[in-house]
Amino acid sequence: MSTLAGTGALIRLALRRDRTMLAGWIYGLTGFVAATVYGFKKLYPGGVGITIFAATASTNSAFLALYGPMYGISLGSLVAWRDTAVGALGTGLFSVFLMVRHTRADEESGRLELLGSAPVGRHAALVSALVITCCANLVLGAAMTGVAIVLGLPVTGTVAMVAAIIGCGLVFTAVAAVAAQLASTARAARGLAIGLLVGFYLVRALGDAAGPRWVTWLSPIGWAEEIRAFGTIRWWVLALLAVTAVGLAVVAAVLAVHRDYDAGLLPQRPGSPQAAPSLRTPLALAWRLHRAALAAWLVLALVFGGVFGAAAKGIQSLARSSGGMRHAVTQLGGTSQFTDAYFVLVMTMVGLFAAGYAISTVLRLHSEEADGRADPMLATGTGRLAWGLSHLAVAWAGTLLFVLVTGLAAGVGFVATAAGGGSEVGRIVAAALVQVPAALVLAGLAAALFGLVPRASVGGAWSALSVVVLAFLVGTLLQLSHWILDISPFTHVPKLPGSAVSPAPLVWLSVAAVLLTVAGLAGLRRRDIG
Amino acid sequence: MTDAIDVAGLRKSYGKTVALDGLDLTVAPGEVHGFLGPNGSGKTTTIRILLGLLRADGGTARLLGGDPWAQATELHHRLAYVPGDVNLWPNLTGGEVIDLLGRLRGGLDVRRRASLLDRFELNPAVKARAYSKGNRQKVALVAALASDVELLLLDEPTAGLDPLMEAAFRACVREGRSLGRTVLLSSHILSEVEALCDRVTIIRLGRTVETGSLADLRHLTRTSVAAELAAPPVGLDRLAGVHGLEVEGTRMRCEVDTEELDALLKRLTEAGVRSLTCQPPTLEQLFLRHYSGDGPGASDVTAAGERDGAVA
Numbered sequence: 001m002s003t004l005a006g007t008g009a010l011i012r013l014a015l016r017r018d019r020t021m022l023a024g025w026i027y028g029l030t031g032f033v034a035a036t037v038y039g040f041k042k043l044y045p046g047g048v049g050i051t052i053f054a055a056t057a058s059t060n061s062a063f064l065a066l067y068g069p070m071y072g073i074s075l076g077s078l079v080a081w082r083d084t085a086v087g088a089l090g091t092g093l094f095s096v097f098l099m100v101r102h103t104r105a106d107e108e109s110g111r112l113e114l115l116g117s118a119p120v121g122r123h124a125a126l127v128s129a130l131v132i133t134c135c136a137n138l139v140l141g142a143a144m145t146g147v148a149i150v151l152g153l154p155v156t157g158t159v160a161m162v163a164a165i166i167g168c169g170l171v172f173t174a175v176a177a178v179a180a181q182l183a184s185t186a187r188a189a190r191g192l193a194i195g196l197l198v199g200f201y202l203v204r205a206l207g208d209a210a211g212p213r214w215v216t217w218l219s220p221i222g223w224a225e226e227i228r229a230f231g232t233i234r235w236w237v238l239a240l241l242a243v244t245a246v247g248l249a250v251v252a253a254v255l256a257v258h259r260d261y262d263a264g265l266l267p268q269r270p271g272s273p274q275a276a277p278s279l280r281t282p283l284a285l286a287w288r289l290h291r292a293a294l295a296a297w298l299v300l301a302l303v304f305g306g307v308f309g310a311a312a313k314g315i316q317s318l319a320r321s322s323g324g325m326r327h328a329v330t331q332l333g334g335t336s337q338f339t340d341a342y343f344v345l346v347m348t349m350v351g352l353f354a355a356g357y358a359i360s361t362v363l364r365l366h367s368e369e370a371d372g373r374a375d376p377m378l379a380t381g382t383g384r385l386a387w388g389l390s391h392l393a394v395a396w397a398g399t400l401l402f403v404l405v406t407g408l409a410a411g412v413g414f415v416a417t418a419a420g421g422g423s424e425v426g427r428i429v430a431a432a433l434v435q436v437p438a439a440l441v442l443a444g445l446a447a448a449l450f451g452l453v454p455r456a457s458v459g460g461a462w463s464a465l466s467v468v469v470l471a472f473l474v475g476t477l478l479q480l481s482h483w484i485l486d487i488s489p490f491t492h493v494p495k496l497p498g499s500a501v502s503p504a505p506l507v508w509l510s511v512a513a514v515l516l517t518v519a520g521l522a523g524l525r526r527r528d529i530g
Numbered sequence: 531m532t533d534a535i536d537v538a539g540l541r542k543s544y545g546k547t548v549a550l551d552g553l554d555l556t557v558a559p560g561e562v563h564g565f566l567g568p569n570g571s572g573k574t575t576t577i578r579i580l581l582g583l584l585r586a587d588g589g590t591a592r593l594l595g596g597d598p599w600a601q602a603t604e605l606h607h608r609l610a611y612v613p614g615d616v617n618l619w620p621n622l623t624g625g626e627v628i629d630l631l632g633r634l635r636g637g638l639d640v641r642r643r644a645s646l647l648d649r650f651e652l653n654p655a656v657k658a659r660a661y662s663k664g665n666r667q668k669v670a671l672v673a674a675l676a677s678d679v680e681l682l683l684l685d686e687p688t689a690g691l692d693p694l695m696e697a698a699f700r701a702c703v704r705e706g707r708s709l710g711r712t713v714l715l716s717s718h719i720l721s722e723v724e725a726l727c728d729r730v731t732i733i734r735l736g737r738t739v740e741t742g743s744l745a746d747l748r749h750l751t752r753t754s755v756a757a758e759l760a761a762p763p764v765g766l767d768r769l770a771g772v773h774g775l776e777v778e779g780t781r782m783r784c785e786v787d788t789e790e791l792d793a794l795l796k797r798l799t800e801a802g803v804r805s806l807t808c809q810p811p812t813l814e815q816l817f818l819r820h821y822s823g824d825g826p827g828a829s830d831v832t833a834a835g836e837r838d839g840a841v842a
Contacts, residue, residue, distance in 0.1 A: 108659075184659070184660070187620070270623075270655045270656060270657075271656070271657050272623055273625040273653075274626070274629055275626040275627075279629065279630050280630070282634070288619075288622070292621075372616075373617050375578075375581075375613055376611065376616075376631060376670065376673075377631075377634065378581070378582075378602075379606060379610075379611035379683075380635040381603050381606050381636055382634050527585075529583040
């Protein structure tokens with residue numbers, strides 16, 4: 001039997017399973033590029049002001065760290081600057097999730113074992129996952145290119161920029177393929193591959209912001225920048241991405257032969273033969289299950305808060321580059337103080353991240369139930385309310401902690417690079433904390449869906465977050481007012497720092513969060529489990 | 531004394547799919563009760579209703595004298611459950627899961643925990659994600675058996691165990707019975723049910739088709755008879771209750787309704803018996819007879835009958 005037998009059937013199966021998810025990712029990432037092109041066109045009509053912007057972008061170290069240097073002075077340059085590294089990060093995430101889902105996750109759940117007993121070759125699962133992920137990347141690339149050209153970017157530069165982004169997607173597809181052979185669980189494989197992805201993003205951030213330049217060249221995401229899509233294009237850098245992707249894919253295929261089904265190449269550490277005395281309540285278990293994820297989110301909070309806090313210093317000069325930019329930011333900020341308006345923007349993003357954390361934590365209830373781990377808990381003296389509240393409590397506390405840490409990091413980052421003292425830190429922390437009720441409304445929605453219509457909880461909660469994110473992007477970049485702005489809880493958050501705190505929206509957002517949660521718990525008490 | 535489990539006319543549907551269609555089940559305190567049925571017959575649904583995880587659409591269910599839905603948490607302190615498909619938290623070790631479940635149930639016997647780990651040869655320091663299906667099953671079994679509870683609800687608990695471990699499991703259940711525990715054992719493994727259970731309930735398509743002690747159930751079925759005779763037998767085919775008769779010269783074999791056994795033997799001795807094999811019906815026959823499509827009282831020769839006849 002060929003080691004590739006059954007590959008075609010596996011590809012068709014995967015496409016059948018994933019068609020919605022694939023469409024969602026491709027739509028989202030293409031929309032991200034489209035929104036940037038459209039937004040910059042509105043901000044710099046006729047290209048006026050780009051020169052001033054470029055001067056700031058290439059001297060502000062926080063901007064350099066986030067997006068890298070800007071090559072050329074044109075609309076395309078702006079888009080490539082804004083989208084290459086971040087787009088590579090997004091495409092990399094997409095590729096890692098898709099790849100691990102079709103290799104290690106299927107192996108862990110035993111689905112591949114079932115298929116493996118059919119005439120399916122040894123390499124079929126790996127190769128079919130590679131084919132699916134690569135094709136998804138190519139479709140994504142075609143969509144991005146098409147949309148950017150339709151919106152008016154020059155063809156050659158667009159192709160170079162998209163090739164750079166998709167090249168990174170392919171490299172991280174192969175990275176995930178190797179990680180899926182090394183780690184013995186889907187979780188560990190994802191963690192390894194995403195850790196490398198974020199690590200490479202940070203390596204190029206270091207190279208771009210602090211130098212020396214060769215540090216940027218240590219990262220595939222740095223290579224993507226060095227293609228310089230709308231400057232003097234260097235096509236040969238694409239070959240680096242291609243060779244790396246192919247090389248890693250071959251390594252994955254070789255590793256796949258040298259391991260057993262469901263086994264990894266990295267050793268498993270033994271654990272404790274006894275439970276710690278504290279592991280005796282549903283809350284203790286929930287904490288145990290969520291603590292690693294919370295730690296990762298808090299690291300993100302420190303990095304994100306610190307970078308954006310430090311970036312505030314250069315924000316005044318940016319304001320001079322574009323009336324549209326000034327307008328966009330102050331419209332959202334509701335204040336003429338540009339730095340304050342900038343922090344309002346940043347803190348809304350923090351709120352959206354916090355909502356993402358809260359939703360993923362609440363939805364753990366759903367995966368616990370769907371995977372059959374709720375049954376043994378609920379067959380003990382643990383009641384449904386105690387079980388549900390244990391995960392919700394971690395979600396609430398974690399959200400608060402995430403927002404607090406981000407606010408503190410942003411405040412300290414700002415005070416360290418610009419002016420101000422402890423009171424500035426306090427103002428920025430307060431601006432972060434007002435996001436909490438809005439984030440908890442989305443957590444409450446997830447809880448309500450879980451309790452009342454569990455099947456729709458995952459899709460419903462994440463769709464709600466994507467609508468809210470869209471409302472945020474539409475509000476800031478496209479400057480449209482629309483009804484979706486009003487259904488987003490974040491639209492109603494007081495615009496801190498810089499304006500007066502009105503407690504009313506905070507109170508009714510909190511009430512909404514509580515009511516949704518209560519509805520969810522009431523539903524959970526009444527419905528069937530499993 | 532109230533029954534440990536008393537279920538009458540239990541109904542449960544998932545949309546249009548009927549899972550339980552008037553199921554009856556009674557388990558007396560201190561008895562080990564076998565709960566048999568093919569896949570999808572409603573065993574797990576019944577157990578999940580008894581655990582208060584599902585709400586019944588109709589009928590009554592009483593567990594340890596209480597309402598399994600309304601009083602779930604109080605009742606759960608008095609029982610332990612082993613699911614058929616054990617899923618554990620991948621980043622907890624087996625030992626941690628055993629301790630956690632035991633504590634949530636209201637405490638577990640540390641010495642019994644140690645001896646059970648020993649008997650089931652389970653390494654408690656391994657993360658659950660690294661356990662095989664059988665080892666995950668052992669974790670759930672140790673957690674359940676180490677708890678001081680009145681009732682054990684076991685849903686195909688030995689599906690992933692090897693024969694040695696299955697022997698250990700049987701010993702544990704027998705010990706549990708000697709301590710006065712009640713056990714509901716849902717199973718496919720007929721030899722296990724035959725070896726362990728005082729009474730058996732057989733269900734099919736969400737309905738109880740047979741219940742009683744093994745002796746009661748055997749009475750309802752046929753005995754396989756094979757004999758070598760001095761002369762060719764006559765008139766056997768006219769006897770009531772004889773099925774699947776095969777005669778080859780002086781050798782015969784057939785299945786006979788147990789209550790008609792006497793008449794058949796008389797006729798055989800008339801012809802002169804050289805050798806005789808009589809086999810009581812196995813649970814397997816009972817089982818297959820009910821699953822092969824026609825339910826109780828079917829008069830056709832079943833697959834089991836034919837096969838056992840051939841062996842005899």
